[in-house]
Amino acid sequence: MEYTYSQYEGDALREPVKSPRKWKVFSKKFGKTNSADGTDRRDAATDREYDEQSRDSPAQDERTADEKEISLLNDKGNEFFVRGEFNGALRMYSEALKLLKKPVVIKSDPGAGTMDAAMRRFHTARLLVNIGAVHIRRECYEDATSSLELSIRSSKLIPDKSVHYYRSLEVLSDALENLGLVYYKEKDLTISLVMYNDALDARKACLDLLEQKWKNRIIKSKDEIRKIKEERVACKMELASTVQQIALLEERQGNIGNAIQRCEEALAIKKEVSPNDTLDENSFTLLNALGRLYSHRSVGWYKEALNNFEKVYKVKSELHNGEDHLDIVPSINNIAYVNGELGNYRQCLNLSLRAIDICTDGRGINKETVAAYTNKGYALHNMGDDKGALSAYMDALEYLSKCGSDVDLMGINLHQKMAQVFISMGHVDEAISSIESLIEAKTEVFGGESKELASPFRELGDCYELSNELDICLKCHTRSLRIYKHHNDKEGAAKQHNKIANIHKRKGNREESIDHYMAALWHSREAKLPSTDPTVADTIKNVAAFQNSQNRGGMW
Numbered sequence: 139m140e141y142t143y144s145q146y147e148g149d150a151l152r153e154p155v156k157s158p159r160k161w162k163v164f165s166k167k168f169g170k171t172n173s174a175d176g177t178d179r180r181d182a183a184t185d186r187e188y189d190e191q192s193r194d195s196p197a198q199d200e201r202t203a204d205e206k207e208i209s210l211l212n213d214k215g216n217e218f219f220v221r222g223e224f225n226g227a228l229r230m231y232s233e234a235l236k237l238l239k240k241p242v243v244i245k246s247d248p249g250a251g252t253m254d255a256a257m258r259r260f261h262t263a264r265l266l267v268n269i270g271a272v273h274i275r276r277e278c279y280e281d282a283t284s285s286l287e288l289s290i291r292s293s294k295l296i297p298d299k300s301v302h303y304y305r306s307l308e309v310l311s312d313a314l315e316n317l318g319l320v321y322y323k324e325k326d327l328t329i330s331l332v333m334y335n336d337a338l339d340a341r342k343a344c345l346d347l348l349e350q351k352w353k354n355r356i357i358k359s360k361d362e363i364r365k366i367k368e369e370r371v372a373c374k375m376e377l378a379s380t381v382q383q384i385a386l387l388e389e390r391q392g393n394i395g396n397a398i399q400r401c402e403e404a405l406a407i408k409k410e411v412s413p414n415d416t417l418d419e420n421s422f423t424l425l426n427a428l429g430r431l432y433s434h435r436s437v438g439w440y441k442e443a444l445n446n447f448e449k450v451y452k453v454k455s456e457l458h459n460g461e462d463h464l465d466i467v468p469s470i471n472n473i474a475y476v477n478g479e480l481g482n483y484r485q486c487l488n489l490s491l492r493a494i495d496i497c498t499d500g501r502g503i504n505k506e507t508v509a510a511y512t513n514k515g516y517a518l519h520n521m522g523d524d525k526g527a528l529s530a531y532m533d534a535l536e537y538l539s540k541c542g543s544d545v546d547l548m549g550i551n552l553h554q555k556m557a558q559v560f561i562s563m564g565h566v567d568e569a570i571s572s573i574e575s576l577i578e579a580k581t582e583v584f585g586g587e588s589k590e591l592a593s594p595f596r597e598l599g600d601c602y603e604l605s606n607e608l609d610i611c612l613k614c615h616t617r618s619l620r621i622y623k624h625h626n627d628k629e630g631a632a633k634q635h636n637k638i639a640n641i642h643k644r645k646g647n648r649e650e651s652i653d654h655y656m657a658a659l660w661h662s663r664e665a666k667l668p669s670t671d672p673t674v675a676d677t678i679k680n681v682a683a684f685q686n687s688q689n690r691g692g693m694w
Contacts, residue, residue, distance in 0.1 A: 203237040205244050205253070208261070211237070215268060219275075228272045235265045256300040263292040263309045270316050279320050286320070289313040304347050308376075311340040315380065322387070325585045331387045338384060341377045348373055371411055378407040382424060389427075392589045394434050401428045422450050426472065433476050440480050447472040462496045464506070470496075471509040478516050487517035508538045508548050516555060524563050531556045550579045557597065566604050573598045592621040592630060596637070603641065612641055632661035633673045639680065655681050 215230030238261060242253040253261070266289035273282035293310035296302055318333030352366055385400035405424050429446035432439035451469035458465060474489035493510035515530030534552055553576035560569035577594045584590045599614030615638050622630035639654035658677045667674050 201240065202252070203240040203242045205242050208234045208237045208242065212265065212268070219268070219272065222275075224272045224276050228269060231265050231268045231272070235262065235269070238262055238265070256296045256302045256306075259292045259295050260302045260306050260309065263289040263306065263313065266292065267309055267313045267316060270313065274316060274320060274323075277323075279324060282320050283317065286313045286317040290317070304344060304351075307340050307344045307347065311337045311344065311376070311380070314340060315383065318383075318387075327387060327391050327585065331384065331391065334380065334384045334387060338377070338380045341373070341380050345370070345373050345377060374407055374411045378404045378411070379420070381407065382420075382427075385427065389431065390584065394431055394436055398428065398431045398437070401431060422454075425450050426468070429472060429476075433479060435479070438479075440476050444473065444476045444480075447476065462492070464496060464504075467493050467496050467506040467510070471506060471513060474510075474513040474517075478513060478520070481520075483517045483520045486513055487521070490514035490517060505538070505541050505548060508534045508541065508552075511537065512548070512552055512555065515559075519555070519559055519562070524559050528556065528559050528563075531559065547583065550576055550583065553579060554594070557601075561601070561604075566601055570598065570601045570605075573601060587621065587624055589621060589625045589627065592618045592625075592627070595621065596634065599637070608641055608645055612638065615641065628661045628665035629667060632658050632665055632667065632677075635661060636673045636677050639677075643680070652681070652684050655684070 211230045211234035215227045215234070218224070218226035218230060238258055242258065244251065244253060266285045270282045270285035270289065273279070273285060290310060290313045293306045293313065296306040300306070314333050314337035318330045318337065321327075321330035321333060348366070348370055352370070381400050381404040385397045385404060388394075388397035388400060401424060405421070405428065408421060408424070425446045429443040429450075431437065432443035432446070447469055451466060451473060454463075454466045454469055470489050470493045474486045474493065477483075477489065478486035490510050490513040493506065494514065497504065497507040497510060511530050511534035515527040515534065518524075518530060519527035531552055535549075535556075538548055538552065553572045557569045557572035557576065560566070560572060573594055577591060577598065580588065580590050580594060595614050595618035599611045599618065602608070602611035602614060615634055619631060619634035619638065622634055635654045635658035639651045639658060642651035642654060655677050658673065659681060662671070662674045662677065669675065669678070
């Protein structure tokens with residue numbers, strides 16, 4: 139897989155987790171809940187006074203709890219969460235959860251009495267999401283999974299006729315997304331994607347319910363209209379965010395077409411909500427993601443990618459009055475990468491040198507420096523300067539080690555490009571070492587059965603063939619073949635069967651060779667490859683030669 143060299147790895151799945159939200163207190167108006175302080179949806183970053191006097195006031199009855207007391211505990215937990223004091227946050231949320239087990243008096247609405255079962259389940263689900271968020275930040279993923287699964291269960295118990303059903307869908311979405319993040323961190327990308335898709339369904343149900351509520355209202359005061367409009371905007375923005383996460387997960391799994399579709403969907407939702415707004419950070423992230431996907435070698439929409447990257451560059455450059463600010467370097471790196479893919483190697487080199495000058499001008503070390511040196515190396519390699527390319531890649535690796543571990547997407551691409559240079563220079567042993575590092579890094583990032591490993595194992599096999607170590611060569615190509623078959627990639631399997639057949643032929647293994655040629659032929663037909671395809675043509679030629687040798691009774 140080829141990536142645009144910029145801050146792509148930070149987009150792989152955005153952090154932080156779904157932040158704990160402020161407490162919602164009951165209101166009969168609109169048949170929904172509102173914030174305790176009379177405002178709408180907020181996240182944990184919203185400041186709130188912690189009223190110690192109210193916190194210490196005695197409850198009406200030891201057998202009951204005051205809703206305001208629970209609200210204050212939740213909000214204090216949010217304050218701890220924002221400051222990174224996760225033990226304090228967990229304590230506050232847990233105390234609030236304990237109080238919910240008692241009958242809760244709703245003092246904010248004198249006619250409401252006590253919480254009904256649906257309202258209790260909704261608030262319990264919200265607190266469990268908050269607790270799950272704390273466990274994720276503390277990297278206690280087993281505890282996080284337990285809390286989030288309980289939250290999901292509590293949310294699903296709320297009937298669709300309940301006034302709390304809309305909010306239950308909202309908290310269900312957050313719980314599913316956080317659970318998806320847990321699975322992502324545990325490298326189970328398949329289940330992670332399932333969780334995010336379930337969250338998307340819940341968010342769509344939220345929006346449908348809100349639209350239905352909007353259509354069914356007979357009397358709409360100005361205040362009602364304003365609040366419902368704000369809620370619709372917030373709901374659509376949450377929907378766009380979830381779609382964006384799904385796009386990034388699809389990309390991580392190599393499903394580039396699906397990722398493009400999801401990114402375009404998220405961008406369309408954002409434009410629908412704010413058609414005249416200037417680009418914000420989320421829009422920058424989406425445009426960069428789309429540019430990265432368009433410029434993927436399996437897609438090759440380089441002009442479209444360049445258009446996206448130049449849009450971001452133009453806005454960011456204007457923000458800094460055209461000066462060479464560090465904030466514009468990601469855009470320069472992205473534009474340099476696309477120019478390299480378009481064959482404009484001199485332009486790619488010039489842009490890379492400009493990015494390097496900005497990054498190394500006493501501004502500290504960051505991964506954009508790595509990106510710039512990598513693009514420089516790519517340009518030099520394609521201009522015939524392998525020594526200069528190798529030097530640039532080595533500089534990139536050095537900067538990457540200073541930024542942290544090289545087990546990320548930047549490190550993966552660096553090892554891959556270095557291997558290409560080593561092969562070009564005839565340094566097979568160094569190429570093998572780079573590809574082995576590449577496989578180790580990809581296994582760490584994508585998992586041991588990822589389709590992303592098929593190509594590196596094939597390249598490793600080619601290197602061992604160059605060094606005439608055919609037994610190891612066969613093992614590498616067989617590993618690649620198994621990965622392609624695991625992902626039902628018939629074209630990849632056809633090419634690997636053909637490759638393995640050629641190696642067996644070279645070793646004089648007649649029967650093994652023809653078995654793989656026949657398998658290559660079958661997979662080629664299943665993949666609907668044309669007879670002009672090099673793999674198909676070579677396979678047909680060798681099968682015909684084998685059959686002719688049998689008819690003559692001679693050697694193949």
